[in-house]
Amino acid sequence: MTARPTRLYDREASRPSDDGRTRSAIRTPSDKMRELKRELQKKRRFASDASHELRTAVAGLRVQLEEASLHPDETDVGDLLARALREIDRLNAIITDLRLLAEMEAGPPIKPQPVDLAGLVRDEIAHRTDRIAVLVRLEPTVTVQAIPIRIGRLLTNLLDNAQRHGRHLVEIRVRRDGDHAELTVTDDGDGVAESERERIFQRFTRLKAARHLDHAGTGLGLAIARDIAQAHAGSLHAGESDTGGARFVLRLPLADPAATAATAGRSAGRNPQEVTDS
Incomplete structure (x- = not known):
């Protein structure tokens, strides 16, 4: 994310209020830095959650395939394929949703x-x-x-x-x-x-x-x-x-x-x- 240039005074903060007094709210570089840190923490937490969900789905699929590989004579191939396809659908849904979230954070590509x-x-x-x-x-x-x-x-x-x-x-x-x-x-x-x-x-x-x-x-x-x-x-x-x-x-x-x-x-x-x- 590209940060806007830091300003000592927010334009809205320095504008006189309705009764003629100058607003006291001042946005300092420290305020801006804290805001950027919170945003970075939020993105890191989301990335961690997303990777966890993807790993969970992949791990579930891997366990099913490994189990079938170890015990091929005891595996119902039709059932295995059905379960594997469900896991793949879940992976695809997660990836599709993550892509949409990324597109939204980048800004609308289409004019309203x-x-x-x-x-x-x-x-x-x-x-x-x-x-x-x-x-x-x-x-x-x-x-x-x-x-x-x-x-x-x-x-x-x-x-x-x-x-x-x-x-x-x-x-x-x-x-x-x-x-x-x-x-x-x-x-x-x-x-x-x-x-x-x-x-x-x-x-x-x-x-x-x-x-x-x-x-x-x-x-x-x-x-x-x-x-x-x-x-x-x-x-x-x-x-x-x-x-x-x-x-x-x-x-x-x-x-x-x-x-x-x-x-x-x-x-x-x-x-x-x-x-x-x-």
Whole structure:
């Protein structure tokens, strides 16, 4: 990471406040150095966690192959290949997620554009084959300035999580809330304990229930989703749904009115499960 030139006084700190007094907050070289050290420690910890996850997956695959090599007559080749392929899929998922995180930290390679959240939801639902039918409640022409592929990935991660934990219900809602767009994904599973609702957004964090339901998960899906939200000047947090399951709330700034007008009238045919909020 290339550090910006150190300044003795932050521009914002030296600007007079509303009552005419100069702000007292001063950013010294020591402050900047501490900030850089924290960022370096964070990157080192992430690199350590990532290498641990990759080594674990490789070690599991190696143990299976070595066991088969030592006892070929006792090995079910079909079962061995199935388990090996699952481990390879897990490795591929980890590598894909790590690459996405690296791309995001390097900066967006694609220029943001007006995105109709309702249309994005319909497109995502159309190409999925889910265990639980998704109920959608969409307010029309809720437009944000965003990178479509990134917001699509965020939605995919939230839906994958809801499908993993839900029993009979997964719902997506899109609406305006003041000067923000709000997208919520809820399920009727066991939910997330209040004490764990921030921890689940940490990289490589997998709660016991998630490990039980999906052994191949990477522990990066929700972390990536929050990183994408924050990269778009938005937020993502977890709460409790009306059914007692999990409720994930994404909030993004609305696009300017001209962008909203440009996306109006582009909505596709509605899914029979869709309820449009007016």
